Amino acid sequence: MQHAASSALLVAGWHRMSYSFSDGSYMSQQLEKRIRKVHEIVGNANTTGRFIVFGSGSILLLNAAVYALSLDNSSSPAGVVASIPYYPAYKEQTNFFRSLDYRFIGDTSMWENTSDVKTNVIEFVTSPNNPDAQLKKAVLQGPFVKTIYDHAYYWPHFTAIPAPADEDLMIFTLSKLTGHAGSRFGWALIKNETVYQRMLQYTRENSFGVSRDTQLRALKLLEVVLEGEGKEIFDFGYKTMKDRWEKLSKILSVSKRFSIQQIAPRYCTYFQQVRGPSPAYAWFKCEREENKDCYAVLSAAGITGRDGNLFGAGSGYVRLSLIRTQDDFDLMLQKMETLVSGKMASKR
Amino acid sequence: MQHAASSALLVAGWHRMSYSFSDGSYMSQQLEKRIRKVHEIVGNANTTGRFIVFGSGSILLLNAAVYALSLDNSSSPAGVVASIPYYPAYKEQTNFFRSLDYRFIGDTSMWENTSDVKTNVIEFVTSPNNPDAQLKKAVLQGPFVKTIYDHAYYWPHFTAIPAPADEDLMIFTLSKLTGHAGSRFGWALIKNETVYQRMLQYTRENSFGVSRDTQLRALKLLEVVLEGEGKEIFDFGYKTMKDRWEKLSKILSVSKRFSIQQIAPRYCTYFQQVRGPSPAYAWFKCEREENKDCYAVLSAAGITGRDGNLFGAGSGYVRLSLIRTQDDFDLMLQKMETLVSGKMASKR
Numbered sequence: 001m002q003h004a005a006s007s008a009l010l011v012a013g014w015h016r017m018s019y020s021f022s023d024g025s026y027m028s029q030q031l032e033k034r035i036r037k038v039h040e041i042v043g044n045a046n047t048t049g050r051f052i053v054f055g056s057g058s059i060l061l062l063n064a065a066v067y068a069l070s071l072d073n074s075s076s077p078a079g080v081v082a083s084i085p086y087y088p089a090y091k092e093q094t095n096f097f098r099s100l101d102y103r104f105i106g107d108t109s110m111w112e113n114t115s116d117v118k119t120n121v122i123e124f125v126t127s128p129n130n131p132d133a134q135l136k137k138a139v140l141q142g143p144f145v146k147t148i149y150d151h152a153y154y155w156p157h158f159t160a161i162p163a164p165a166d167e168d169l170m171i172f173t174l175s176k177l178t179g180h181a182g183s184r185f186g187w188a189l190i191k192n193e194t195v196y197q198r199m200l201q202y203t204r205e206n207s208f209g210v211s212r213d214t215q216l217r218a219l220k221l222l223e224v225v226l227e228g229e230g231k232e233i234f235d236f237g238y239k240t241m242k243d244r245w246e247k248l249s250k251i252l253s254v255s256k257r258f259s260i261q262q263i264a265p266r267y268c269t270y271f272q273q274v275r276g277p278s279p280a281y282a283w284f285k286c287e288r289e290e291n292k293d294c295y296a297v298l299s300a301a302g303i304t305g306r307d308g309n310l311f312g313a314g315s316g317y318v319r320l321s322l323i324r325t326q327d328d329f330d331l332m333l334q335k336m337e338t339l340v341s342g343k344m345a346s347k348r
Numbered sequence: 349m350q351h352a353a354s355s356a357l358l359v360a361g362w363h364r365m366s367y368s369f370s371d372g373s374y375m376s377q378q379l380e381k382r383i384r385k386v387h388e389i390v391g392n393a394n395t396t397g398r399f400i401v402f403g404s405g406s407i408l409l410l411n412a413a414v415y416a417l418s419l420d421n422s423s424s425p426a427g428v429v430a431s432i433p434y435y436p437a438y439k440e441q442t443n444f445f446r447s448l449d450y451r452f453i454g455d456t457s458m459w460e461n462t463s464d465v466k467t468n469v470i471e472f473v474t475s476p477n478n479p480d481a482q483l484k485k486a487v488l489q490g491p492f493v494k495t496i497y498d499h500a501y502y503w504p505h506f507t508a509i510p511a512p513a514d515e516d517l518m519i520f521t522l523s524k525l526t527g528h529a530g531s532r533f534g535w536a537l538i539k540n541e542t543v544y545q546r547m548l549q550y551t552r553e554n555s556f557g558v559s560r561d562t563q564l565r566a567l568k569l570l571e572v573v574l575e576g577e578g579k580e581i582f583d584f585g586y587k588t589m590k591d592r593w594e595k596l597s598k599i600l601s602v603s604k605r606f607s608i609q610q611i612a613p614r615y616c617t618y619f620q621q622v623r624g625p626s627p628a629y630a631w632f633k634c635e636r637e638e639n640k641d642c643y644a645v646l647s648a649a650g651i652t653g654r655d656g657n658l659f660g661a662g663s664g665y666v667r668l669s670l671i672r673t674q675d676d677f678d679l680m681l682q683k684m685e686t687l688v689s690g691k692m693a694s695k696r
Binding site: 006007009010011012013014015016017018019020055056057059060063067089092093096097098099100101157175178179180181182183184185201202205206207208209210211212213214216217221224225227228230232233235236237240323324325 | 354355357358359360361362363365366367368403404405407408411415437440441444445446447448449505523526527528529530531532533549550553554555556557558559560561562564565569572573575576578580581583584585588671672673
């Protein structure tokens, strides 16, 4: 029987696991339907009149979008910008691939008043922002400006949803919806057909699209989300994240050395009420000059985060992830309490 | 219960489906072990002293390798070459990403006698070759030459294995081992640590590595292959492919208008015998001037293939895939018989 199973692999592969689905596409139509349905019940994005492209995580789609938008510029490379503090991958990835057509040119604010910019500028708008959870709008406008909306965290467990996002190019990821980062699945909603075709082509040239095993996993996960109309997962996620935020906030409220960002309560159309913060990250600040290497201060206390320098914000900041197992989070809280109380044992 | 399942997604995601495995890697060590074991029992590649990088299909690793090898050249872009007929993706993909550091510069033979080339040249060597199944060696040599060995088809069901491949940079894919092209899983065996680190970094910047669902699927597939020590899958695959090749050859043997490539019998260390051809593709040639658009001739007969122009070989050739379901293959044979017999009904 084992032997029969072994040769059946080839047959199964040729029959059911070829590059494309029976309609010739690399993307499951069933999965696309579920994605549109999830956005509809959550009310966080308008999918009407949008094409969908799948990617191996939203990270791949970020570069696919930069690629697609940069091709409109015939003379000089497009400049890619993001507002400080920004998700480090925008800079890292944009520079890493060393394209003829685009390069990272820094903080958005440096370009805000240069109305004489005559080359393409591509602005990353992350809303809610990674690391500080603020809801953001595009800063730059004009005929040479294109915008990529990274909505990875625009789900009711991480933020109030004031209205459905309704932009030309929006990127989402399964990683921040169900937590399955390892499955590497993201999607882009795209209004312009040319941009859509270029992004689709990018995913084909890169890896012939997204693994069918991954697409099947995503389909099953979204079906579970849909059966409860999202209520249960978002309730659970919101309560968990809110509870974590409140506990961390309480510990830091007595400190003059350390602080975390303010997030205003807002009306959420999904929960139909005004609700407080429940972000994925705390944007941690060391307030004193002698603690200007904030990452080192936290490391010495046994707390790991990501150095504010990576986010363009300087060493006075550290991003702390609140998305971790409960044990990990509780341990971090304990260490934070010790740090804030000033009762840290000296290392030896 | 359904509701409990829904919120459990987030917990499961945070616990078990994060970006990295518990050792901090994006790659399963279990899977890496199985890959080395498969090469050992098959005897088609020497993995000793090689690092392994996973990719979302070998296609992604092809570009990762070009990227990694091109960085050694500080002044002008590296030139990427392949011998005609070559797999179209080398040219398409290399040009598509519009890198500052590399560009496709055509057929290898154009560079064979230019000993004064002083910029990096990266040669793709595909063995067995796609489309014509020949076992190939690198053509170019010298201090400025780097070689990428694409061994996608170097398995006993597609070719004799004269000896284990023992090159510095070799690329394999699950797609041509078990047939699971849709799973998008490939791997590279790399001798040089700097090249390994760069390719690893490429897969991280591209998509944070390969989907864990895909890695799990690959692990299960290789375990089934290993339980039979490969005997059964390669026996089955070899017999199937050999039978298809012989049937197609027989039909074409009576034709003066059409031919397919010659493949010499060779001793195979895996089967421990001299064995005949069992290639993945027939490299189909229209011999007559009036049939110089060979793709159109086959299309008119209801036979789909890939135009020889894509392989740099001109319109006199078409690549016919022999890797398809049995029904599809049998149907193609019937149509081929009709075409060769000259009894085609005129189209109306």
